[in-house]
Amino acid sequence: MIYCVEDDAGIRDMEIYTLKSTGFDAVGFESGAPFFEALKQEKPELIILDIMLPIEDGIEILKKLKASSGTDKIPVIMATAKGAEYDKIQGLDLGADDYLVKPFGMMEMVSRVKAVLRRCKTQTRILTVGGISLDIDAHTVDAEGKRVELTFKEFEILRLFLSRPGVVFTRDMLFAEVWGSNYVGETRTVDMHVKTLRQKLGECGGMIETVRGVGYRIEENK
């Protein structure tokens, strides 16, 4: 879902039309008030925000968005009039993720939206690295296209690995994240789960690398 705040109905409709025909779900708002109302109902993935607005201007709206913990992480693209460089600077410094200079092409808008979403890939619900893909919602894992049945702990560990490919997780980190407690004493619990993971993942099992003296990581295949 993408929200567009834009007072010019022509531009607004064009934006919504383009976004929808590109496969996004989009809703337009004429001003800040109805926009904030909608925000209470549903948080969009991204906001396109015009700076020149009648009652409350875009900069003010942006400040409010960034001030509230529920909305501060939603990426914002500011739309600004040509030559208003100061606005751009202010917007960027206030935490806008990008901006569009009017008049902008719809192709460009879509590209920027995609680029920002790519950057802010906050919660991709499906993690994929190499031949392994893990669906967080469905709680399923496929390796080389084949469904793999994992237990809870195994799933959580694999999810961590996939969430940051190439990054090494120490046993302490794994314990903290998966068990929520500290890694105390000498136990081979983690190793055990890694072993079964490797086994169940078959071919892809080799992607889980041991970093001796440190921990484990999933190979960032290149």
Place this chain on the structure above:
Amino acid sequence: MIYCVEDDAGIRDMEIYTLKSTGFDAVGFESGAPFFEALKQEKPELIILDIMLPIEDGIEILKKLKASSGTDKIPVIMATAKGAEYDKIQGLDLGADDYLVKPFGMMEMVSRVKAVLRRCKTQTRILTVGGISLDIDAHTVDAEGKRVELTFKEFEILRLFLSRPGVVFTRDMLFAEVWGSNYVGETRTVDMHVKTLRQKLGECGGMIETVRGVGYRIEENK
């Protein structure tokens, strides 16, 4: 460190001057070739890349950057001529982090640089000196662009060296930091690790200098 690739000497100098006077360390390049040469030596925090370049254009350079595992995470801001919308789209789709439309103000450039760096802040912690780069999170080391496999102690020692380039570490300091204990008695342990480090780092091995009677350090320049 920020690298600027721009064929127009006037613009390039202006960029470098502005960035330096803002507190950044910046170096300019006229074309792709010297830029890639410098890249072997040191990886910058950010790259400002002109699209219209004589021999190899910015899009090509961007593709190369994103194709190499050592450079694909470095944020890139593309500089493009006004109205060349297609370029922008292509650049953004290829993974550029932002772009500047020529002619752009220096204030805007600085704002964008800061914004991109802010966004990419929580990325990876990478120490780079000369041709060596060490990724703390991934626990990997590259020398001259090639992956080098290090053992735990080797990694820790190299990490110390890279954390303070040019500074000499005595054997006592190394023991205290890496082993967490005091350097007792006469043993060749540290020297041994330094030897294997130099060996494994190949060309870059020479960067580890012996300071007779004191300890070791990593050579800052060259």
Place this chain on the structure above:
DNA sequence: GCTGTTATGTCAAATCTGTGTAAAAAGATA
């Protein structure tokens, strides 16, 4: 230049440590 002294480089052997694995015990779940 030499020469003796000292620090560092190198090697192979000895030691130590972390990890893989299996199997059994302990907890959950149904």
Place this chain on the structure above:
DNA sequence: TATCTTTTTACACAGATTTGACATAACAGC
């Protein structure tokens, strides 16, 4: 209860680390 998951224990082994002996290089004084 039976079954599945998780944890623990025990042990073997590959690989990392350390050590001591010796070679080599650097330096200071002559």
